[in-house]
Amino acid sequence: MAKFYFTIIILLIICPFTISCWIIYPGGCNPGCIRIYQWPSGFAGLHIPKFTVQIVNEAWNNKGVYDVQISCPAFASTTLINPAVFRRIDLANCLLYNGRIINPGEVITFEYSNILPYPFIVLDLKCM
Known part of the structure; x- marks a missing residue:
């Protein structure tokens, strides 16, 4: 029994976000199962920092998610983002994909x- 608890604790330490998505929300359909990672990736014109964003669907218990809305009230970019990937739908929200x-x-x-x-x-x- 102690070995089981040790394994669970190790999993929670190694990958807390994915595990919490599976255990806390077993249905797998909640905003917490969409992970957003970003990091600096160089510079655009006039030495403005450029950032790469990766958004991952970690909701493994369903066939897919759609109509993903992301908060973006003050978001702005000096480089063009493909509107089929990420676009503003109103003053405070953006639509993904x-x-x-x-x-x-x-x-x-x-x-x-x-x-x-x-x-x-x-x-x-x-x-879905």
């Missing part, structure tokens, strides 16, 4: 340029 289905494990990537990195937060999504 044009509302299309994002399969489990699928990664959506885009780059933007701004002085500081933007804190993206998944607000809402729908599951």
